[in-house]
Amino acid sequence: MTTAVAPPLLEDTPIGPKAGGFYRHQSVWTGLGxxxxxxxxxxxISHATVQGSNWGxxxxxxxxxxxxxxGFNIGVGTFNAPIRWMLGHDQTHEDELYAAGVGQGSSRxxxxxxxxxxxxxxxxxxxxxxxGVGGTLAMMIRTQLITPHxxxxxxxxxNAIVTIHGxxxxxxxxxxxxxxxxxxxxxxxxxxxxMAFPRLNAMSFWVVVSAVPxxxxxxxxxxxxxxxxxxxxxxxxxxAAMDAFAMTIITFxxxxxxxxVNTIVTVVTMRAKGMTMGRLPIFTWGSVVGGALGLYAMxxxxxxxxxxxxxxxxxxxxxxxxxxxxxxxxENIFWIMGHPEVYxxxxxxxxxxxxxASTFARKPVFGYKVAIAGFVAIASLSIMVxxxxxxxxxxxxxxxxxxxxxxxxxxxxxxIIFLCTIGTLWKGSIWTRLPMYFVYLFxxxxxxxxxxxxxxxxxxxxxxxxGDMFVTAHFHYTLLGGAMIGATAAVCxxxxxxTGRMLNEGxxxxxxxxxxxxxxxxxxxxxxxxxxxxxxxxxxxxxxYEAANQMSTAGAYLLMAGxxxxxxxxxxxxxxxxxxxxxxxxxxxxxxxVPTPVPLENFLVDPVVTSDPYTYGEGVPDGxxxxxxxxxxxxxxxxxxxxxxxxxxxxxxx
Amino acid sequence: xxxxxxxDEIEANTLLGGAPFFSRPGGKIFIIWLVFTxxxxxxGAYAPHHLLPGLQSPEGGDVWATIVFFTVLAAPVAALVxxxxxxxxxxxxxxxxxxxxxxxxxxxxxxxxxxxxxxLSVSTVLVVVLLFWGITVWSAQxxxxxxxxxxxxxxxxxxxxxxxxxxxxxxxxxxLPVNRPVQFNxxxxxxxxxxxPAALGVQVDANxxxxxxxxxxxxxxxxxxxxxxxxxxxxxxxxxxxGYVVSPQQFDAWLQSNGATPTSAATAAGTSAGATTTAMKx
Numbered sequence: 030m031t032t033a034v035a036p037p038l039l040e041d042t043p044i045g046p047k048a049g050g051f052y053r054h055q056s057v058w059t060g061l062g063x064x065x066x067x068x069x070x071x072x073x074i075s076h077a078t079v080q081g082s083n084w085g086x087x088x089x090x091x092x093x094x095x096x097x098x099x100g101f102n103i104g105v106g107t108f109n110a111p112i113r114w115m116l117g118h119d120q121t122h123e124d125e126l127y128a129a130g131v132g133q134g135s136s137r138x139x140x141x142x143x144x145x146x147x148x149x150x151x152x153x154x155x156x157x158x159x160x161g162v163g164g165t166l167a168m169m170i171r172t173q174l175i176t177p178h179x180x181x182x183x184x185x186x187x188n189a190i191v192t193i194h195g196x197x198x199x200x201x202x203x204x205x206x207x208x209x210x211x212x213x214x215x216x217x218x219x220x221x222x223x224m225a226f227p228r229l230n231a232m233s234f235w236v237v238v239s240a241v242p243x244x245x246x247x248x249x250x251x252x253x254x255x256x257x258x259x260x261x262x263x264x265x266x267x268x269a270a271m272d273a274f275a276m277t278i279i280t281f282x283x284x285x286x287x288x289x290v291n292t293i294v295t296v297v298t299m300r301a302k303g304m305t306m307g308r309l310p311i312f313t314w315g316s317v318v319g320g321a322l323g324l325y326a327m328x329x330x331x332x333x334x335x336x337x338x339x340x341x342x343x344x345x346x347x348x349x350x351x352x353x354x355x356x357x358x359x360e361n362i363f364w365i366m367g368h369p370e371v372y373x374x375x376x377x378x379x380x381x382x383x384x385x386a387s388t389f390a391r392k393p394v395f396g397y398k399v400a401i402a403g404f405v406a407i408a409s410l411s412i413m414v415x416x417x418x419x420x421x422x423x424x425x426x427x428x429x430x431x432x433x434x435x436x437x438x439x440x441x442x443x444x445i446i447f448l449c450t451i452g453t454l455w456k457g458s459i460w461t462r463l464p465m466y467f468v469y470l471f472x473x474x475x476x477x478x479x480x481x482x483x484x485x486x487x488x489x490x491x492x493x494x495x496g497d498m499f500v501t502a503h504f505h506y507t508l509l510g511g512a513m514i515g516a517t518a519a520v521c522x523x524x525x526x527x528t529g530r531m532l533n534e535g536x537x538x539x540x541x542x543x544x545x546x547x548x549x550x551x552x553x554x555x556x557x558x559x560x561x562x563x564x565x566x567x568x569x570x571x572x573x574y575e576a577a578n579q580m581s582t583a584g585a586y587l588l589m590a591g592x593x594x595x596x597x598x599x600x601x602x603x604x605x606x607x608x609x610x611x612x613x614x615x616x617x618x619x620x621x622x623v624p625t626p627v628p629l630e631n632f633l634v635d636p637v638v639t640s641d642p643y644t645y646g647e648g649v650p651d652g653x654x655x656x657x658x659x660x661x662x663x664x665x666x667x668x669x670x671x672x673x674x675x676x677x678x679x680x681x682x683x
Numbered sequence: 684x685x686x687x688x689x690x691d692e693i694e695a696n697t698l699l700g701g702a703p704f705f706s707r708p709g710g711k712i713f714i715i716w717l718v719f720t721x722x723x724x725x726x727g728a729y730a731p732h733h734l735l736p737g738l739q740s741p742e743g744g745d746v747w748a749t750i751v752f753f754t755v756l757a758a759p760v761a762a763l764v765x766x767x768x769x770x771x772x773x774x775x776x777x778x779x780x781x782x783x784x785x786x787x788x789x790x791x792x793x794x795x796x797x798x799x800x801x802x803l804s805v806s807t808v809l810v811v812v813l814l815f816w817g818i819t820v821w822s823a824q825x826x827x828x829x830x831x832x833x834x835x836x837x838x839x840x841x842x843x844x845x846x847x848x849x850x851x852x853x854x855x856x857x858x859l860p861v862n863r864p865v866q867f868n869x870x871x872x873x874x875x876x877x878x879x880p881a882a883l884g885v886q887v888d889a890n891x892x893x894x895x896x897x898x899x900x901x902x903x904x905x906x907x908x909x910x911x912x913x914x915x916x917x918x919x920x921x922x923x924x925x926g927y928v929v930s931p932q933q934f935d936a937w938l939q940s941n942g943a944t945p946t947s948a949a950t951a952a953g954t955s956a957g958a959t960t961t962a963m964k965x
Contacts, residue, residue, distance in 0.1 A: 423890060454768055534782075560735055562910075614785065
């Protein structure tokens with residue numbers, strides 16, 4: 030790509046010493062400073078105003094969290110461009126280049142940066158940090174449960190840890206693929222220069238960053254003792270930590286919604302010439318369906334948590350039964366979010382698994398359109414299954430059978446996804462590199478998670494298993510064993526493109542076996558606890574369950590050790606790994622056809638697509654090539670992170 | 684064996700033609716499938732039988748039967764996925780000296796209409812069977828008995844209180860006569876709890892301001908555990924107590940030792956002679 034005819038790299042564009050304006054002075058540190066300042070100011074004002082009233086503490090905590098989130102985002106630069114636009118000083122081309130990271134080296138990773146590749150990398154690091162936090166909390170839970178009456182944690186701390194482990198992992202798994210890979214990889218896959226809304230893209234990242242301290246603050250505000258589901262009315266009575274918890278979720282939903290809109294608009298409007306919807310790589314479809322489902326599901330979470338805050342801070346009574354509220358109202362809205370959310374987590378990594386299986390079996394995706402139909406069917410059905418979480422609540426017993434029907438129906442499209450996966454592997458030339466290891470582990474785990482799910486979908490059996498460790502084991506098999514292992518395959522697959530270096534697969538295989546065995550031991554231990562009838566979320570238990578708990582804890586330590594080895598492999602390869610060629614897997618999707626590291630705006634020459642990326646073995650020319658030279662010099666380059674109103678509006682939908 | 688030789692071998696041993704059954708791909712897949720199916724069915728038979736708490740009601744029996752039945756249905760499907768995935772790995776795995784060189788492209792196969800249709804049909808049939816089973820069992824559990832023993836269950840942080848209407852008995856341990864239908868009227872005075880006598884195979888939440896109802900018929904005497912199945916605050920883990928299923932005579936004696944008047948105790952105990960329970964509407 031460095032031939033003389035190629036246009037100069039955009040990131041080498043000289044920009045003036047004042048380009049970027051205010052952005053020049055902003056980074057995560059100014060965000061932190063201003064967030065703390067505004068949070069403190071909000072605390073001061075709200076404290077002076079509502080002190081002594083009935084709901085004072087809740088009001089103060091809520092205001093402080095709002096102050097922090099808004100302040101952090103002002104400080105980091107989220108609102109610069111809209112404010113300048115409103116003041117009539119819109120960003121210039123140079124300002125946009127600065128905002129896209131030109132001339133800042135690696136410090137751009139600590140800034141509000143509109144380059145989708147920077148945002149994707151930022152997300153990847155954030156997800157790893159969140160998994161570190163959530164995993165540490167999980168280890169504390171498992172350590173407490175080694176013996177029936179452990180004194181390692183007191184019950185209040187234990188309950189708080191159970192809650193925050195759940196929520197950290199939910200946040201991390203929702204963004205683990207849609208954050209790093211739908212941002213970094215997906216736009217290149219479809220031949221786009223960036224996401225449709227680069228500033229919103231950066232905003233979605235920094236908003237979720239500002240949510241994380243709110244969540245961790247709960248430990249210092251008394252702890253949320255209600256489980257990640259925070260069922261009312263317990264959560265209405267919970268310590269002030271609950272307000273911070275609700276603010277975390279409200280902030281997080283803002284981020285996910287922005288990201289979902291951005292993904293969908295990008296795919297609809299920014300595809301390269303010839304990249305029809307029927308030629309999209311399957312991972313792109315997964316990102317779109319997952320993003321769309323998130324747009325349906327996540328706002329319900331925002332609504333229910335807003336009602337929770339008003340219940341606690343202002344004395345409304347949506348969920349307080351004594352004064353006309355209903356705990357079932359809470360449970361319904363919560364699970365209207367909660368079940369589709371599971372598929373928001375699952376669909377993108379499953380789509381990534383199909384993508385990877387195709388590359389490493391050197392075969393087209395089996396049943397490409399059937400798989401897309403499967404994703405759409407899963408997404409559509411998943412909005413009608415929420416009450417299976419409420420089979421034993423006593424709410425609407427007449428609806429048990431209809432919800433059993435919808436829940437069991439969802440196994441049909443899920444089965445289709447399995448068919449497409451094994452169909453892709455069937456008679457493939459199986460290339461057993463590290464990503465493929467995790468594809469097989471995904472198949473192994475996700476089957477177990479799926480099969481154990483059908484027991485829970487059956488009302489009579491659910492009357493035994495509800496609230497039982499069996500449920501815990503089941504959803505960890507689907508979300509950790511399925512989704513997170515799928516995401517791990519994606520990390521291994523796209524690591525060379527993201528970092529420019531190859532993973533050390535020798536260490537990776539050690540990590541793989543530790544993780545693979547660790548998962549089986551941990552969660553078979555929990556199935557065992559579940560069959561014996563041990564309740565979830567208990568800090569102490571009957572000695573009858575001790576052996577099963579010890580098995581689970583032993584597996585959990587192995588699992589954690591496996592992840593640490595994996596982390597070591599990632600970090601050491603990131604730093605010292607072998608330099609990766611542009612296309613180490615000889616894959617056909619567009620992201621492998623651009624140089625590594627990927628230049629700003631990805632394509633020096635716009636690609637023209639003539640077929641889908643799955644032409645393995647079909648003896649036809651690759652239909653997704655990026656030409657090495659420009660057909661004719663272009664009058665001007667498209668500015669980075671260009672604002673609405675210029676080239677992207679006019680011809681972006683080609 | 685080189686990859687090409689392997690491909691030749693596969694060509695020679697297509698799914699249906701040529702060599703003896705067990706050396707063909709189809710035969711090998713069948714063996715892997717059979718092994719996984721047997722493992723699945725064995726787990727499905729062993730786990731409920733040896734791990735579940737001693738089940739003491741027909742509803743508990745339904746849990747047991749459902750696990751076994753669903754496992755028998757699901758194991759072959761799961762085993763088929765495993766068999767195909769692992770056979771693909773072992774038979775068509777590309778072996779080469781340089782792991783950085785990708786294997787040659789496989790024969791493209793973009794889909795298979797008949798296979799997809801069969802797969803869809805089989806999974807649909809299985810879902811219908813699951814659903815039919817579930818609804819049949821669930822409806823059978825909905826039968827109400829006019830002379831059922833009424834037990835009012837009240838959850839509070841962090842204990843259960845049981846009262847037997849008409850007897851004035853209020854206790855912290857649950858005692859039930861064997862072979863008599865019982866109806867639990869469950870409520871809570873503070874937050875949501877989960878009333879879960881696991882061995883009886885039933886469960887319902889205890890919600891404030893609402894009475895939720897579950898029914899069962901204990902059919903085996905012995906001790907069981909009542910747990911709270913909804914996280915309900917600080918001492919959630921301690922919110923459990925023992926329950927006992929006893930003979931009707933022992934139950935009567937127990938009621939009286941807990942302060943029931945003889946006549947009302949007889950009403951509550953409702954011997955099989957057919958005591959009226961008109962005073963016991965919830």
